[in-house]
Every structure is written in C-alpha cells, then in structure tokens.
Amino acid sequence: MNPGVSPASGANRIVLEGSVVARDAMRYTPAGIPIVELTLSHQSTQSEAGHARQVDCEVRAVAAGDAARKAAHLAPGSRVRVDGFIAHPGKSRSRLVLHINEIEFI
Numbered sequence: 001m002n003p004g005v006s007p008a009s010g011a012n013r014i015v016l017e018g019s020v021v022a023r024d025a026m027r028y029t030p031a032g033i034p035i036v037e038l039t040l041s042h043q044s045t046q047s048e049a050g051h052a053r054q055v056d057c058e059v060r061a062v063a064a065g066d067a068a069r070k071a072a073h074l075a076p077g078s079r080v081r082v083d084g085f086i087a088h089p090g091k092s093r094s095r096l097v098l099h100i101n102e103i104e105f106i
Contacts (some may be wrong), residue, residue, distance in 0.1 A: 014016055014086055018040040019076075019081070020038055020077065020080065021041045022038060023033060024038065026072045026073075029064075033068075037062045038074065040061055040098070059094070060097050061100050062089070067084075078105065080106060082100045084098050087099055
C-alpha cells in the first residue's frame with residue numbers, strides 16, 4: 001500500500017495492455033519530477049452481460065518519476081502493460097487520464 005493513502009479512500013486501480021500511439025518528450029515539474037504524457041491504444045474482447053464485446057479505445061496517460069523514465073524510451077507501436085489509477089488531469093474536470101505507476105514491456 002502507498003504511504004499516506006488511506007485504505008478507506010476507495011478502489012481505483014487500472015491494469016491495461018496496449019500499444020503506444022504517441023509519446024511526448026519528458027518534461028519536469030517545478031519540483032524536478034520527470035513527467036511523460038502518452039496515448040495508448042487498447043483492443044480486446046471482453047465479456048459484458050454474458051456476451052462477447054469488442055473493445056477498441058485510445059487512452060490518454062501520464063507517467064511520473066521512475067515510470068516516466070521508462071516511458072521516455074517507448075516508441076510508437078511498443079506493447080506495454082501499465083498499472084495505475086484514473087484521475088482528472090488537473091483543473092480540467094471534463095476528461096479522465098490514466099496515471100501510470102508501473103510499466104512493463106510486453
């Protein structure tokens with residue numbers, strides 16, 4: 001469990017496999033934390049209400065710290081499995097972004 005995160009804060013964990021569509025250059029926060037923004041494409045077949053459903057989507061994501069250092073080396077087409085959480089990207093409340101904690105190359 002992450003320090004400073006209350007167990008009563010609720011579940012918010014996403015694991016997603018996909019391909020890198022786009023990756024921005026690494027930038028740094030005023031505190032010096034590396035940040036990389038990227039877009040992931042996901043395609044799969046999922047079960048919904050007992051029926052197979054084709055899923056095809058693009059997800060905007062952001063990686064910070066060690067995850068950003070790994071993401072900085074990703075080229076378009078790279079296959080990855082990411083683990084993170086969803087949140088608003090700041091003041092914009094109209095969309096959600098996947099905040100990546102872990103990246104695994106597949």
